[in-house]
């Protein structure tokens with residue numbers, strides 16, 4: 001079957017079964033073309049909470065599908081490829097977090113949304129890369145234990161010097177592997193390019209950037225900018241999407257190491273099988289997880305606006 005034939009079949013099935021397809025911005029071009037909503041983690045959560053379809057298919061990673069399920073308890077939510085997880089989301093277990101909290105009495109726990117729903121039950125609020133600064137600033141609490149990504153945490157803390165932050169040593173294995181040497185090498189090759197990076201990158205990379213933001217933040221900045229060349233410090237798919245969307249501008253990856261295998265795992269054929277009922281996984285969460293994670297995620301949406 002050709003790609004466009006498969007896309008046509010997916011469109012037919014999703015209409016017949018009243019399914020909304022959500023795709024994270026890191027997904028492949030053929031998947032973005034058949035999605036109802038494309039966005040960063042925050043945008044997808046908000047869109048999922050307001051969507052009217054009876055079923056949802058998430059093309060992204062497991063924590064994103066769990067977030068949709070928590071926000072839409074009455075709907076059937078599927079993860080198109082059950083093997084797609086986010087390594088960062090699995091780094092801290094609820095039991096380890098309980099032990100960590102004992103070391104930080106009086107601290108409120110802010111979880112990056114890249115965490116399991118089970119872990120979120122132990123947290124006070126979650127944040128995404130695009131909403132973290134706003135939410136941490138808006139919270140009345142002055143002491144914040146930020147988990148699991150210290151790179152994002154330090155970036156947020158730098159914007160809110162009036163609050164006290166504590167961190168845990170997790171992080172994204174893809175973003176954290178870029179260093180200032182990659183910046184120097186990329187700038188040497190492309191001296192006129194602006195550097196746009198995700199806040200999951202190390203401080204030594206973030207400090208060199210012309211713009212720091214979420215996946216969709218990076219894309220919007222590049223589209224709006226008058227500059228003609230950009231070095232992109234996030235998953236490699238964003239380079240390709242920007243090349244299609246801005247054919248007159250040039251985009252280069254900050255490093256050759258920027259492929260997230262989990263975000264690349266989902267194929268158009270997985271979406272097709274998920275819609276046919278021959279693949280994918282329905283997300284089912286225990287009642288107490290739905291409740292605890294729901295409190296944490298809804299507080300994010302309240303504070304994030």
Ligand code: 13P
Pocket residue numbers: 039040041042086114128129130172198200213214215216
């Ligand atoms: P966004 O918040 O930009 O969607 O990032 C999600 C993610 O997994 C980054 O690696």
Ligand code: SF4
Pocket residue numbers: 061085086087088089114172173174175235260261262263
């Ligand atoms: Fe997780 Fe990093 Fe992949 Fe994003 S890029 S899904 S944070 S491993």
